[in-house]
Amino acid sequence: MRTVTVGGILLDEATTTSVRAVADVVGWLDGPPVRSGLQAKAQQDGAWDGSGSRTERPLEVIGFIEEATAAAADAALRELTALRPQAVYEVVVDNPDVGVLSCLARLVGKVTSEWSGDRAFEYAIPLAAPDSLLYGPATYGSASLASATPGAGRIWPRVWPTDWGIPEGVTPGAVSVPNAGTAAYWPRLRIDGPVLNPVVTLMETGAWVRINGAILAGQWVDMDMANRRVLLQGQVSIRHWPVTFSGNWLAVPVGSGSITWTADTADPAALLHVFGHERAVS
Numbered sequence: 001m002r003t004v005t006v007g008g009i010l011l012d013e014a015t016t017t018s019v020r021a022v023a024d025v026v027g028w029l030d031g032p033p034v035r036s037g038l039q040a041k042a043q044q045d046g047a048w049d050g051s052g053s054r055t056e057r058p059l060e061v062i063g064f065i066e067e068a069t070a071a072a073a074d075a076a077l078r079e080l081t082a083l084r085p086q087a088v089y090e091v092v093v094d095n096p097d098v099g100v101l102s103c104l105a106r107l108v109g110k111v112t113s114e115w116s117g118d119r120a121f122e123y124a125i126p127l128a129a130p131d132s133l134l135y136g137p138a139t140y141g142s143a144s145l146a147s148a149t150p151g152a153g154r155i156w157p158r159v160w161p162t163d164w165g166i167p168e169g170v171t172p173g174a175v176s177v178p179n180a181g182t183a184a185y186w187p188r189l190r191i192d193g194p195v196l197n198p199v200v201t202l203m204e205t206g207a208w209v210r211i212n213g214a215i216l217a218g219q220w221v222d223m224d225m226a227n228r229r230v231l232l233q234g235q236v237s238i239r240h241w242p243v244t245f246s247g248n249w250l251a252v253p254v255g256s257g258s259i260t261w262t263a264d265t266a267d268p269a270a271l272l273h274v275f276g277h278e279r280a281v282s
Contacts, residue, residue, distance in 0.1 A: 007089035017068040032132035066120035136278035143173025145266040181279030186226035195270040207247025
């Protein structure tokens with residue numbers, strides 16, 4: 001049975017004292033609206049071409065609640081009307097046939113209700129997701145950096161295989177990031193110090209982001225790739241260090257991606273954390 005949750009409120013449930021059922025999540029199965037980018041030609045047929053973009057995803061959760069008592073029904077509705085436009089809520093749809101998808105949405109209108117007696121009512125919750133993509137379950141991976149030392153070179157008497165060695169420096173760590181969906185998405189990263197001048201690269205596209213500075217022991221940097229936001233200790237912007245990049249800030253393509261990182265120094269405590277999703281769909 002499909003279950004829908006809004007802001008932690010379970011809206012599909014059947015117990016001896018309560019029946020909750022979502023009839024529809026309008027907009028969940030549709031593609032998000034599009035801004036065409038086309039400009040009408042003055043006094044001519046047609047329009048000037050232009051690249052389009054997606055808008056926010058409008059949603060409306062429509063359902064039914066029946067409780068054992070009028071007081072319980074009133075409390076259930078008050079829980080829904082307590083949703084606030086200033087907050088961001090996670091909307092989760094768990095469909096056993098297709099899996100779990102979620103998004104973050106805001107309330108964009110009042111919660112309405114229509115009562116049947118004093119213990120049951122239908123409701124509608126108008127929402128909008130600023131990020132129009134829907135995401136599968138979260139994934140996580142981490143990678144450290146190691147100091148690379150030269151090999152022994154040619155050993156006499158000759159043995160096989162021969163180890164010619166590698167240059168001194170830092171060997172990169174790598175994290176595999178899945179995406180079994182239909183749209184590219186941006187992961188969130190965190191780098192724990194101590195590390196000097198770290199560079200994070202998505203191997204499939206060649207996109208990279210470099211922090212030109214030292215992240216000291218006990219410090220970390222949060223990297224919100226979707227919003228191009230880099231924060232020391234998750235609070236202070238360090239774009240002035242500066243932060244340089246090439247490409248699209250490591251958007252994970254459909255299929256999967258491999259995120260690697262390297263730096264000018266290596267320390268066992270230095271870690272790259274990658275927070276992704278099993279899939280992203282439009």
